[in-house]
Amino acid sequence: MKSALPIEVLRAPLVKALAAGNRVVIQAPTGSGKSTQIPQMLMDEGLTNGRVVVLQPRRIAARMLAKRVAQERGGMLGEEVGYHIRFDRVFNKDTRILFVTEGLLLRQMLSGDGLKGVGAVVFDEFHERNLYSDLSLAMARQVQEESRPDLKIIVMSATLDTEGLAQWLDPCDVLSSEGRTFPVEIGYAAGQRETPVWELAANAFEKNFETAERDTLIFMPGAYEIQRTMEAVAGTRAGRGCVVLPLYGDLPPDKQDAAVNPDPAGRRKVVVATNVAETSLTIDGIDLVIDAGLARIARYDPRRGINTLLIEKISRASADQRAGRAGRTRAGRVVRLWGEKEQGARALRDTPEVRRVDLSETLLTLLAGGIENLDTFPWFEAPEPAAMARAKELLRDLGAADEAGRITPMGRRMAAFPVHPRYARMFLAAEQFGCVGQACLLAALVQGRNFLLPLPDSRKAEAREDFWGGKADSDFFPLIALWSQAQSRNYDLGWCREWGVHAQGARAAGVLAGQLQKLARSQGLDLGESDRLAEDGLRRCLLIGFSDHIALREDAGTLRCRMPHGRRGELRRTSEVRDAPMIVAAEVEEVQARGDVAVLLSLASAVELEWLQQYFPQDIFMVETAAYDAVQKRVVCRRERRFRDVVLESKDSVEDAPKGEAAKLLAAEIVAGRIALRDWDASVERWIARVNFAAKRLPELGISPIDEAGLELIYTDICFGKTYAREVREAPVKRALHGWLSAEQRMAVEQLLPEEVILPRKKRPAVLRYEGEKVYLSATVQDLYDVPAEKFSLAGGRIVFTVEVLAPNRRPVQVTENIAAFWQNSYAQVRKDLKGRYPKHEWR
Numbered sequence: 001m002k003s004a005l006p007i008e009v010l011r012a013p014l015v016k017a018l019a020a021g022n023r024v025v026i027q028a029p030t031g032s033g034k035s036t037q038i039p040q041m042l043m044d045e046g047l048t049n050g051r052v053v054v055l056q057p058r059r060i061a062a063r064m065l066a067k068r069v070a071q072e073r074g075g076m077l078g079e080e081v082g083y084h085i086r087f088d089r090v091f092n093k094d095t096r097i098l099f100v101t102e103g104l105l106l107r108q109m110l111s112g113d114g115l116k117g118v119g120a121v122v123f124d125e126f127h128e129r130n131l132y133s134d135l136s137l138a139m140a141r142q143v144q145e146e147s148r149p150d151l152k153i154i155v156m157s158a159t160l161d162t163e164g165l166a167q168w169l170d171p172c173d174v175l176s177s178e179g180r181t182f183p184v185e186i187g188y189a190a191g192q193r194e195t196p197v198w199e200l201a202a203n204a205f206e207k208n209f210e211t212a213e214r215d216t217l218i219f220m221p222g223a224y225e226i227q228r229t230m231e232a233v234a235g236t237r238a239g240r241g242c243v244v245l246p247l248y249g250d251l252p253p254d255k256q257d258a259a260v261n262p263d264p265a266g267r268r269k270v271v272v273a274t275n276v277a278e279t280s281l282t283i284d285g286i287d288l289v290i291d292a293g294l295a296r297i298a299r300y301d302p303r304r305g306i307n308t309l310l311i312e313k314i315s316r317a318s319a320d321q322r323a324g325r326a327g328r329t330r331a332g333r334v335v336r337l338w339g340e341k342e343q344g345a346r347a348l349r350d351t352p353e354v355r356r357v358d359l360s361e362t363l364l365t366l367l368a369g370g371i372e373n374l375d376t377f378p379w380f381e382a383p384e385p386a387a388m389a390r391a392k393e394l395l396r397d398l399g400a401a402d403e404a405g406r407i408t409p410m411g412r413r414m415a416a417f418p419v420h421p422r423y424a425r426m427f428l429a430a431e432q433f434g435c436v437g438q439a440c441l442l443a444a445l446v447q448g449r450n451f452l453l454p455l456p457d458s459r460k461a462e463a464r465e466d467f468w469g470g471k472a473d474s475d476f477f478p479l480i481a482l483w484s485q486a487q488s489r490n491y492d493l494g495w496c497r498e499w500g501v502h503a504q505g506a507r508a509a510g511v512l513a514g515q516l517q518k519l520a521r522s523q524g525l526d527l528g529e530s531d532r533l534a535e536d537g538l539r540r541c542l543l544i545g546f547s548d549h550i551a552l553r554e555d556a557g558t559l560r561c562r563m564p565h566g567r568r569g570e571l572r573r574t575s576e577v578r579d580a581p582m583i584v585a586a587e588v589e590e591v592q593a594r595g596d597v598a599v600l601l602s603l604a605s606a607v608e609l610e611w612l613q614q615y616f617p618q619d620i621f622m623v624e625t626a627a628y629d630a631v632q633k634r635v636v637c638r639r640e641r642r643f644r645d646v647v648l649e650s651k652d653s654v655e656d657a658p659k660g661e662a663a664k665l666l667a668a669e670i671v672a673g674r675i676a677l678r679d680w681d682a683s684v685e686r687w688i689a690r691v692n693f694a695a696k697r698l699p700e701l702g703i704s705p706i707d708e709a710g711l712e713l714i715y716t717d718i719c720f721g722k723t724y725a726r727e728v729r730e731a732p733v734k735r736a737l738h739g740w741l742s743a744e745q746r747m748a749v750e751q752l753l754p755e756e757v758i759l760p761r762k763k764r765p766a767v768l769r770y771e772g773e774k775v776y777l778s779a780t781v782q783d784l785y786d787v788p789a790e791k792f793s794l795a796g797g798r799i800v801f802t803v804e805v806l807a808p809n810r811r812p813v814q815v816t817e818n819i820a821a822f823w824q825n826s827y828a829q830v831r832k833d834l835k836g837r838y839p840k841h842e843w844r
Contacts, residue, residue: 003072005033010175011041017173018047018152022144025166026156028177030279030324034156035061035124036069039097042120048152050119054099057130059085060249060256060276062099066090068282069097086418102132103418109139110369120152125279126165127157127317129352131362134380141169142378158279158321168380184327190339197292197337198225202232202239204290204335205270209238211333212288215269216242217277219322221294221311223248224504226272233270247273247283250511259283275314278321287332291322297350300358300387308447313338315347354383359391360421364400367407368415374405393565397548397644398425399616416523419516426545427520430528433537437527438480440516442538444509445479446586446603451505452479464499472576474539474605476586481533483509539605542584544615549585551601552646556581561601563588564644569599580606612643619644626657628665630674633725635662659721666728667715675725677718679733686770687737690753693770694745697799701748706740714740752795760786768801778804778812781830782842784819792819805830808838 002008007028017024028034039052056062066083073080082091083099091098109115121140126133137155144151155165166172187208191200201218209216218233220226226246233239247259259271260283271283275295294311295318301308314322319336326332336343363374371377374388395401398421400411407415410428417424423443430439455461468481482499486506489495496503517527528534543550551561551569559571559578569588577583585601613620620643627638629652636652656662669675688706695705704710717736719728738746753775756765762783769776775794784805792801805814805822813830816822835843 003033003037005037006031007033007037007177010038010177011045013173013175014038014041015045015047017175018042021171021173022149022151023153023169023172024155025162025169025172025174026154026177027162027174028156028158030158030321031282031328032177034177035065036072038154038156039122040069040073042122042152042154043096048119050117051095052097052120052122053105053115053118054097054122054124055102055105055133055136056099057102057125057128057133058249058276059088059101060247060251061125061279061281062101063088063090063253064256064260064281066097066099069099102130102136106132106136106139106365107369109136109143110365110371112370114147115140115143115151118151120154123153123155125157126155127349128279129350129354129381131353131357131359134352134354135362135366138378138380158324165380182327182329182331184323184331185333186323187333187335188340188343189335189337190342191337196228197294198229198232200337201229201290201292202236204337205233205288206236206238208288208290208333208335213330214285214287215271215283216288216290217283217286217325218270218272218290218292219277219294220272220274220292221296222274222309223250224508225292225294226274229272230270233272239270242268242270244270244272247271247277249274249276275318275322277325278318282328283325284329286325286328287330289322289326289332289334291319291334291336293319293336293338297356298353299356313346315350316343317349319343319346352381354379354381355387358394358420359383359387360394361419363388363391364395364407364411364415364421367395367401367405368412372406394548395421397564398422398545400425417519419519422545423516426541427516427523427525429541429544430537431525433534433540434526434528435530435534435537435541436520436525437517437529438534438538439541440520440527441480441483441509441513442476442541443516444513445476445483448505448509448512450479451502451509452482453500453502455500460498461500467499473535473580474542475576475603476538476542476605477533477535478576482506539584539607540611540615542586542605543607543611546584546586547616547619549588549601550607550612550643550646551583551585551604552648553581553583562646564646566645567599569601571601571604575602575604577604577606580604582607582609609648612648616643620648626661626665627652628669635665635723656723662723663716663719663721666719666722666725667712669725670715670719670728671712675728677731677733678729679731684733684737686755686767689770690749690755691740693773693775694749694753696773698748698752698795701745703741703745703749710740753799754794757791759783759791774802775799776804777801778806780806780808780810781813781827781834782808785842785844787819789820807834808841 010026014024026034026038039054042048042052056065062083062085066081067077070077070081075081078090078092080095081097082095084091084104085101123133123137140153144153162174166174189200189204205216205218218229220229226248230244230246234244243263245259247256260281262285263269271277277283293314295314296309297312299308299310323334326334366374366377392401392405395411396403399408400414400421402408413428414421414424417427426439426443427436430436455464467485468478472478482501483506486496486501486503487510491503491507493503496506521527548564551563551571554560554562559573561569561571563569571578571583583601583604584607586603589600589602620641623640623642625638625640626635629636635657637655637657639651639653640647641649666675670677691703692705694701695703714736717739718731718733722728722731741749754768756767757777758765759779762779766777766779769778792803793799800817802815802817803819804812805816807813814822814826831843
């Protein structure tokens with residue numbers, strides 16, 4: 001059954017490509033019909049005998065595309081054509097074309113069934129670089145190579161750079177379709193920063209309404225902005241005759257259908273959508289697009305240690321995709337609510353999810369599916385090593401993986417929850433404490449915006465504390481108390497304003513909590529509903545889910561804390577638990593100020609020391625080390641009780657520490673300049689200089705130079721067997737110094753590189769100065785009279801002195817490495833200059 005869509009030109013090339021191979025990349029623009037027609041071509045042309053599975057990044061697209069294809073084929077949805085998304089499945093065993101979201105197919109592949117009954121896997125909208133798309137494609141290729149050479153893999157995209165993908169899939173055919181679009185005029189309407197984006201959109205709609213003939217599509221980042229935009233558009237003169245409809249993933253199916261389908265009464269539509277309308281979905285009749293240029297992007301949030309949807313500017317590729325929605329059936333117009341100059345400064349493409357999200361949930365899914373070595377997984381684009389290390393560390397902290405990186409029984413239970421591992425672990429713990437429902441609310445509060453607003457009226461702020469009874473053991477308990485009050489009043493705006501509650505934020509937290517409770521119930525957990533707040537149980541749940549955010553106060557007089565993995569932080573002064581000796585923080589935020597980075601701890605809860613022993617016994621251990629006590633000025637034996645690498649308790653004893661450790665600690669004090677060695681004088685420095693000179697100029701002696709590391713070894717030798725700083729100060733140093741050389745090396749140094757030489761006219765021997773690769777002899781002109789030439793070199797003439805010729809006042813008048821040339825060429829002038837000034841001295 002052929003269509004009239006532009007993608008039809010690829011029917012014959014697709015048949016040819018899949019007759020010769022089993023991998024194809026298709027590049028075709030939005031609106032070409034690839035999402036609906038390619039799956040039908042695979043089936044109608046007999047290119048596969050099995051089921052055609054089409055992967056979609058979004059649930060709404062999977063459902064609506066399945067419905068569209070079923071209608072085109074004249075069948076009932078759920079029979080020949082169906083879909084399977086989370087919490088909703090409409091298909092049967094005979095379904096031939098099945099639209100699914102990536103996570104579901106990945107779990108099927110990881111189950112080890114080899115994609116039984118599946119003949120082709122189509123990856124649609126791959127340019128979005130969803131993390132599960134990357135994983136599913138890697139797994140499909142692996143299945144194809146190892147057990148299913150008959151499996152067909154088709155990757156489709158509108159804006160993808162196909163070259164790298166085709167190389168990774170090689171051998172692979174690349175097919176392209178130009179599509180069919182109408183001219184689109186693009187305008188820019190940058191507004192003032194303080195103007196809300198929904199007002200900008202409504203103004204743009206009012207100004208451009210007359211230029212459009214049919215419907216309008218407005219892109220907004222989320223449900224809240226969609227609602228405000230709908231209100232603003234409906235309030236304009238142009239909007240009064242239109243039907244204004246929302247479109248986003250969490251809408252009920254009937255409302256999604258209303259936004260996509262023509263209005264039954266023939267009215268003009270204004271559809272306000274998230275980026276679900278950017279690709280895949282077709283909304284007929286759009287000839288005006290108003291783009292806010294924003295989207296909620298999944299990104300790792302280091303404050304909470306989870307993935308969070310953050311509002312960010314879209315890329316140029318996404319803006320082009322959105323603009324294409326205006327030229328599907330006729331010429332159209334696009335109004336971008338930002339400046340043309342800013343458009344050129346935006347990123348060319350979106351960063352792939354694998355490069356911007358926390359990977360712990362993904363790695364847990366792979367481990368649960370039998371992928372034992374995560375480092376050798378065949379990623380299409382490998383994650384950053386730091387992100388991999390962070391995710392592995394978190395899974396170990398949560399008890400989902402052991403030290404060897406293998407999944408634990410707890411990890412297998414956690415993997416059944418399609419949520420971040422922190423929440424999966426919290427929900428399983430909450431079942432034990434009978435507070436799953438409340439834990440879902442708590443998780444919703446962690447993920448959502450803080451709806452508790454400051455009250456300028458101090459008396460009102462004090463009265464608000466009555467809602468939770470004043471001092472609380474967790475920063476969450478005031479939030480829960482106020483949320484409960486707001487919910488009981490149906491988020492009344494007047495009451496919320498009076499008591500400092502952000503109504504929309506509180507409502508959103510309630511919606512998310514309901515979704516999490518539904519998920520927990522689907523996994524067989526008893527919500528344990530109770531009117532009484534399970535304070536003790538919730539604090540334990542937070543500890544179990546955020547054990548890597550444990551913080552111990554350094555002392556009672558400060559809010560500074562020690563944390564696992566060598567971190568330090570400071571509890572916010574507004575916290576309810578600022579007097580607690582140990583806390584767990586749900587938010588850890590780095591704030592840069594004046595060049596320094598401060599780590600602030602928020603949403604904190606007080607926890608008990610014995611809870612660590614109860615829930616993490618394998619992470620608590622005793623460590624015995626040596627430590628230098630700066631007050632006693634001695635090395636002590638320190639016994640520490642630690643949780644991971646955080647010291648919980650420490651006790652020093654006067655027992656002697658291991659000699660080796662004590663020596664290193666005392667040597668470090670010498671290096672730092674806090675212990676001075678009595679016998680370490682100028683002669684020692686000269687001896688070290690001779691040794692280092694020998695190491696450079698006489699390599700045949702095999703002497704190692706005494707560098708900084710060498711000095712530390714010598715200091716350690718001096719300190720060995722000692723405990724007190726005073727013992728070190730009085731210790732002899734020559735034995736340790738001479739121990740650097742063997743007896744033969746010491747003898748060679750003394751013979752070949754003496755410390756001093758005798759000059760005939762000088763009463764005392766002249767001290768030689770060894771510096772770098774030169775040896776210096778300093779002497780007055782008179783001292784140098786009658787000195788034989790062989791006296792000006794060492795080691796059989798291999799090393800010639802650098803002579804500093806001094807005046808009678810001991811100041812240099814000339815430096816030479818050829819004393820004979822000095823007497824012959826320079827001496828006469830030197831004598832002339834000095835004889836008049838020093839007539840009593842002998843001048844030859």
